[in-house]
Amino acid sequence: MCDTCGCSGDGGVVLRKPGGSVEHGDEHHEHDHKHHHHHHEGSSRKVVMEQDVLLKNNLFAERNRGYFEARNIFVLNFLSSPGSGKTSLLEKIIPALQQRFPVAVIEGDQQTTNDADRIHALGVPVIQINTGSGCHLDASMVNLAMKELDLQDNSLLCIENVGNLVCPALFDLGEALKVVIISVTEGDDKPLKYPTMFHEADICILNKIDLLPYVEFDVAKCRENAMRVSHNLEWFEVSATTGEGLAVWQEWLEKRVSHS
Amino acid sequence: MHEMSIALSIVEAIVAKAREEGAAKVSGVDLLIGKLAGIEPESLKFCFAAAAKGTLAEHALITVEEPEGVGECGECGKRFPVNFYYAECPQCRSLRIKIISGEEFLIQSITIEEKGE
Numbered sequence: 001m002c003d004t005c006g007c008s009g010d011g012g013v014v015l016r017k018p019g020g021s022v023e024h025g026d027e028h029h030e031h032d033h034k035h036h037h038h039h040h041e042g043s044s045r046k047v048v049m050e051q052d053v054l055l056k057n058n059l060f061a062e063r064n065r066g067y068f069e070a071r072n073i074f075v076l077n078f079l080s081s082p083g084s085g086k087t088s089l090l091e092k093i094i095p096a097l098q099q100r101f102p103v104a105v106i107e108g109d110q111q112t113t114n115d116a117d118r119i120h121a122l123g124v125p126v127i128q129i130n131t132g133s134g135c136h137l138d139a140s141m142v143n144l145a146m147k148e149l150d151l152q153d154n155s156l157l158c159i160e161n162v163g164n165l166v167c168p169a170l171f172d173l174g175e176a177l178k179v180v181i182i183s184v185t186e187g188d189d190k191p192l193k194y195p196t197m198f199h200e201a202d203i204c205i206l207n208k209i210d211l212l213p214y215v216e217f218d219v220a221k222c223r224e225n226a227m228r229v230s231h232n233l234e235w236f237e238v239s240a241t242t243g244e245g246l247a248v249w250q251e252w253l254e255k256r257v258s259h260s
Numbered sequence: 261m262h263e264m265s266i267a268l269s270i271v272e273a274i275v276a277k278a279r280e281e282g283a284a285k286v287s288g289v290d291l292l293i294g295k296l297a298g299i300e301p302e303s304l305k306f307c308f309a310a311a312a313k314g315t316l317a318e319h320a321l322i323t324v325e326e327p328e329g330v331g332e333c334g335e336c337g338k339r340f341p342v343n344f345y346y347a348e349c350p351q352c353r354s355l356r357i358k359i360i361s362g363e364e365f366l367i368q369s370i371t372i373e374e375k376g377e
Contacts, residue, residue: 195346
């Protein structure tokens with residue numbers, strides 16, 4: 001941590017490529033610590049700022065968005081609680097999507113390259129962002145990560161955010177759409193418990209529907225709850241394990257990528 | 261705990277502004293945090309104290325204005341207070357509600373102590 005301003009600089013963010021080198025994400029951080037030697041206190045005054053607290057993140061996000069737009073890269077930000085099947089879902093659909101267009105993945109987790117290793121095994125470019133103590137990805141982390149990826153024009157980039165239904169909702173990464181995933185082993189009231197996330201989402205994927213016979217989960221109720229929070233939500237029901245419902249979601253995605 | 265990273269970005273922004281203004285220190289920060297912004301003001305204040313340590317903004321007093329959530333019905337146009345994103349129009353029962361206030365998250369102003377010569 002910088003001891004003059006107390007900021008943690010890169011926040012301990014580390015970029016990793018499976019089998020590759022480790023990089024610290026500190027390129028964007030500017031330090032300017034001038035020392036002033038004035039010994040008399042003067043009067044106080046108010047300075048109007050009217051500045052969005054998330055300004056810095058939002059500017060980075062727009063910068064990313066412009067880059068993606070120029071190269072026609074369709075970007076999805078995958079959000080969910082830990083264990084709802086984000087990585088499994090990607091593992092399942094990427095092999096088929098790769099037949100149609102290039103795919104790349106950015107993985108976000110606090111620690112390990114486990115998820116990136118799984119995606120790497122599919123033969124797609126992937127980079128892992130380890131946020132350390134951080135609970136979400138932000139636009140500057142994505143900005144660093146995307147420079148390390150060999151992104152192709154007219155391609156799909158999937159960003160798998162840190163498993164967390166609260167914090168990542170606030171941070172625009174420059175994506176085209178936010179995809180929230182819930183699984184039937186969670187509660188059907190999840191959209192009401194975490195409304196900020198569902199309100200921000202464009203697409204909701206209900207995963208693990210193969211387990212419906214074994215759990216108390218009301219699909220219609222869950223969908224209704226999600227729609228109450230976000231009226232224009234696209235809704236898909238899938239099982240990454242059995243493959244049920246994946247064709248519908250895949251078809252929808254292929255259309256979006258080719259039209260973007 | 262996104263409040264910590266947010267506190268750090270607030271400190272970064274206000275310290276930069278204070279330097280620009282030639283301030284000796286920042287004694288106050290006025291924030292606008294809408295009730296639907298997804299930020300806990302108490303948690304943010306707690307984090308701010310840690311984030312501001314050793315900076316021009318150390319010991320700055322944080323004041324938070326919290327605008328209420330206001331929704332506007334997409335069907336009948338009625339405006340009414342909302343606490344959540346899943347509000348229902350009290351007039352026509354529509355669920356097509358647009359949030360028109362309550363999502364604000366701004367640094368409004370800072371109070372700086374000027375240097376004497």
